[in-house]
Amino acid sequence: MKTLPKTKKVGPSRGLGPRYGSTVRKRYVKVITELKKPHRCPQCGFVRVKRESVGVWKCSKCNYTFTGGAYTPVTKLGVVAKRAAKGAPIEETAKAVAAAEEENE
Numbered sequence: 187m188k189t190l191p192k193t194k195k196v197g198p199s200r201g202l203g204p205r206y207g208s209t210v211r212k213r214y215v216k217v218i219t220e221l222k223k224p225h226r227c228p229q230c231g232f233v234r235v236k237r238e239s240v241g242v243w244k245c246s247k248c249n250y251t252f253t254g255g256a257y258t259p260v261t262k263l264g265v266v267a268k269r270a271a272k273g274a275p276i277e278e279t280a281k282a283v284a285a286a287e288e289e290n291e
């Protein structure tokens with residue numbers, strides 16, 4: 187029996203095989219690519235920030251460690267939360283939260 191040459195799969199979803207469905211795999215790839223690429227450090231400005239743990243980000247240049255989103259160092263909701271913590275008016279915060287949530291989907 188002749189088998190077709192297998193094309194080598196690349197990309198973050200290669201370990202998943204045909205599982206979970208294409209929509210979920212596509213979403214997974216998007217999140218993982220964002221996670222794996224180096225991010226800019228808010229402290230020194232170098233693009234050396236990598237994820238240390240879920241929600242914990244560390245800059246390999248200046249060793250600055252900070253918290254952020256689970257898959258990206260900065261989330262829209264996080265920015266809104268920071269603004270709210272600084273004492274932004276409640277209505278404005280609620281509006282921003284709604285806008286951020288809408289953009290997530």
Ligand SMILES: [Zn+2]
Nearest residue numbers: 227230245248
């Ligand atoms: Zn840094």
